[in-house]
Amino acid sequence: MDVGKLFGLDKLDGILGRIERRPLRLYEGQCLRERDRTVECESCASHCPVDAIDLDSKVEVDFEACIDCGICVRLCPAGVFESRLSEDTFLGKIQQKLDDSDAIGFSCAKQLEEYGREGSFPQVELPCLGRLTETMLVGAAAFGAKNIWLDLRGCEECDCAVGALLAKDLVVAIDRLLEAWDHQVEFSLAAAPPELAQGATEAESAPAGETEEYDRRELLTKFGREMLAGGLGLAEGRIDRVANVFDPPSDEYFTYRLPRRRELFLRLTKKIGGPEKKVILADGLPFYGLELDHHLCNFCGNCATFCPTKALELESKELTAELKFTLSRCLGCDLCLEVCRPDALKSAPRIDLGDIFAERTGSLSEQQYYKCEKCKQPFASATERELCDFCRLREEKLQDDSWS
Template sequence: MPDFRAIACTRYRYRYSECRRCADACPHGAITLSDEGAVASKEACRECGLCIDACPTQAWSSAAFQPIELLREAIKRPAWRMACEPSGCSGDAVVPCLGAVDAVWLAYMARRRIPVSLHGASHCHDCAHGRTGEAQWQRNLQAVETLRDAAETPSDWVMPLLADDERPPGVRERDARKGSGAAARRSLFRRIFRHGAEQAPAAGQPGTPDKVPQQAIRAGAQVMSQRRELLQIVTRRQDDQALHWELDESLPLMQLSLQSGCTLCEACFRVCPTGAIEIVENPGDWALTFQADRCVGCQVCLEACQPRVLDADASFDVRPGQAPITLISRNKQRCSRCDRHFASASPEATCPVCRDDEDAFTAIFG
């Protein structure tokens, strides 16, 4: 059974989150979602590991399937055979499903020039995991190919290959990459930019608050992603030239930009599970910054932004080590009542604390 770490789940950190990547990836309907996170049914779970690959914040994990441990073994070998368990194929490592082997793992091996052969892909049409597993490994292979094409020296990469030697006779050859990357990007764009295409709901409408209440965001420690750290190695370039990337769900990458209309509510900062969004302030200034190296593309910040002014860029430079960008900065104001310094999107005579006190006093005493 996979283990679930609620503090890393966007549904736990933001109660209005609509993220359902793990549930969509599960071919057995074993995952139930709520505003507390997710739960896997012991009766329905078949331990395919697809939820582990699908979650960008790595809220799901398994003691029996740890890709980082497989990587430590694989880099010691001149070549590596990976086989899926349901197919009965043999390999240096047998994984629950080829779709559970994430794109970053495969890309790292390709850049290290270690040949990886994937065995058991022809079994997908007969496999209980194949309903979503096949699409997932296709997207991952497509992402590796796109990374290779954008690399400084693409010819140095040794790409993972689907093995043909163990395919049963008469099985139709399948293209592991055709069309899958474009389909993944279309799905991602529909989810991310849905709020921009639809009219904003009226304030006060059930389920759509006009601003994020404090209790909607659960505070929690920042989480780190081994997958994201590994990807920084894969995307590093010696020539320091830009490495352009189109937004894609298969890799934990995203770049943010901010349109006019930010209310400085700090909801995006409070909800970010990795610390990619930060508040930098001193007595006179306040700034909202974004560090791409820490972002895993979970998109919960886009959901929490009530003015809908935070956007994910369609394409961006993914080189590691870039300086944080400032999304918005403001000079602080001084409260006429308590003399505190505070940041506000527009000139205000009093700070939010004093305004809340005044509202509470009015509500009680009229």
């Protein structure tokens, strides 16, 4: 008798097989709409080229329709989507290409199939150019790329043309960021690779249409050791992720989670080196500053409770409370601005690169606590009111109602 069949293991195997083949893992509890029902974000669904994302009840993906382009992975400001083709995998490929060259190109699978590979630019294959992330571009710079080509062959006619538009915007932003970082890289956005300046290292040309296959053990050894040596500090336990495995599922639905992509991005910026202090315009960059009007903040802690990455934290001390902000952890989802009832928070137009490089946590405000006369809950107030906001509003409402 087949013991596996008896216990239904054959069916279980089939189910696991189907789950395994899913290109994405979803952290639904990170979705901004799920954390606050008033939020209207639909970045993922509105950019999905095959309408595979449904936001009606909670974020859901139709895996039959999904073409695994990775645009949702790139765009979601809360890190809801994690792709089986992880950031680590792409960084491994980027680093491998840059072993023998200081030029690198980013192409999609369709481009490589239709037009082949270009000799002077070792190309990293993405599912779509829309999957390109700031981590990959900064990673390429950190691994020694002097020339980066964004392959735009055939993009205008492609059904996923939105992917190329997103990639172009990203390249412009990262170009500006690297310049501010005093790190020189030539970017080219074109349907052909640029002529390399004399002296630039050219790589061996790969045969047209060659698919990139990596021996897992080789990649783990090479990437893991070199990342460790390069100061990226990937612990041995995490290197397994290069093999495209997702994090083990968590029991908690609403978590505070810094996406792996951001984690790597911060480590790679360190590898480039950074200024102790350099204030630049935040516009378009993957960094977001915050300002607080401490006259309006009542220290309700909503912003810290809702923040998906713990970029904001409220620390209660004996007599005071402090609202802290770690710029490097902020993904710019703006959820804190939405949930701040007194409108005390707003985006800061400028950011300090030094804060990012040092992953510094700054204080937005520290205030004395008062005890609400009515509910006895602690609250902060610059105007020394006797009631917390909640009780004050209720009193006002009761007074209004008594006149009507």
